[in-house]
Amino acid sequence: MIRIGDSAPVFALPDADMELFDLAEEIGRHHVVLYFYPRDNTPGCTLQAADFSDHETDFAKCDCIIVGVSPDDCLTHAEFRDEHGLSVRLLSDEDKEVCQLYGVLQSRVIDGVTRSGLVRTTFIIDKQGVVRHILSDVSPRGHAAEVFKLVSKL
Numbered sequence: 001m002i003r004i005g006d007s008a009p010v011f012a013l014p015d016a017d018m019e020l021f022d023l024a025e026e027i028g029r030h031h032v033v034l035y036f037y038p039r040d041n042t043p044g045c046t047l048q049a050a051d052f053s054d055h056e057t058d059f060a061k062c063d064c065i066i067v068g069v070s071p072d073d074c075l076t077h078a079e080f081r082d083e084h085g086l087s088v089r090l091l092s093d094e095d096k097e098v099c100q101l102y103g104v105l106q107s108r109v110i111d112g113v114t115r116s117g118l119v120r121t122t123f124i125i126d127k128q129g130v131v132r133h134i135l136s137d138v139s140p141r142g143h144a145a146e147v148f149k150l151v152s153k154l
Contacts, residue, residue: 001103004134006067008034008125011098013069013091016077021067021091027129031064031154033147035122035124036104040072040080040090049080053087054095055098063127064151071118104136120146126154 001008012022026061032065035052037045052059052066059066066088072080077090082111091098097120099105099106120140124133133150135143 002123002131002134004131006131008032008123008129008131009098010096010129011101012115013093013098014074014092015092016074016081020027021071022065023125023129024093025136031127031151032125033059033064033066033122033143033151034102034125035066035120035147036099036118037071037120038118039070040076041083044140045070047081047082048084048120049090050084051090051140051142051144052147053085055148056087058059058122058148062148062154064154065089069098071072071096071099110142124150125154 010024012020013022039045043106049068067089069091071093073094074092082092093099099118104119105116106119107116120138123131123134126132
């Protein structure tokens with residue numbers, strides 16, 4: 001389980017354009033908002049991604065990049081991005097390895113069947129690669145503003 005003050009686990013994942021994003025390359029260069037979301041094109045995920053995209057320049061003024069991660073594939077991410085005019089980088093974690101690494105998967109029993117689902121979670125990582133804030137089970141509405149307040153204090 002990742003805690004505030006821990007070094008963020010590094011990883012590399014492909015984005016919507018199938019270009020590799022490597023978190024290790026951002027350490028020392030940018031603060032990183034790393035948000036995990038369940039699926040492209042659902043109402044909450046669309047709202048969250050659009051809100052982050054709408055405020056991306058504000059985050060950039062704080063030397064911060066925003067990266068979204070879900071188990072959807074790169075093609076689905078590209079369609080999602082293009083359909084909604086999103087500018088934030090969306091990463092594909094089809095094997096859910098990074099989701100497991102960051103502890104955002106949760107098992108629930110529904111009608112006697114155990115299912116694993118992704119809990120909407122945001123990690124704020126500073127330039128030194130340290131996890132400064134963790135927001136779990138977040139509501140998409142107003143989340144970008146809440147995260148921006150935290151980032152602006154780094």
